[in-house]
Amino acid sequence: MADAQDPRPTPPEQPDDSECCRSGCDPCIFDLYQQELEEYRLKLKEWEARQAG
Structure with missing residues (x-):
């Protein structure tokens, strides 16, 4: 079980295709x-190692 002091990381939100302006931004x-x-x-991966230890 996850510790409140060490919460599981949350994945980034994937941008929608419509959010790209298609102008070649870098x-x-x-x-x-x-x-x-x-x-x-x-x-x-680091969090999982801490939880296993």
Whole structure:
């Protein structure tokens, strides 16, 4: 069970296709989402290790 002092990380919200302006922004909203998703996965892995220990 998750500890209130160490809550499970929450995944980033995936942007809707309509949120992209299609003008070639750098970074694109989907690039930022991928970065956030990678950070979330790392934090989740660390959290799971703490919960198992």
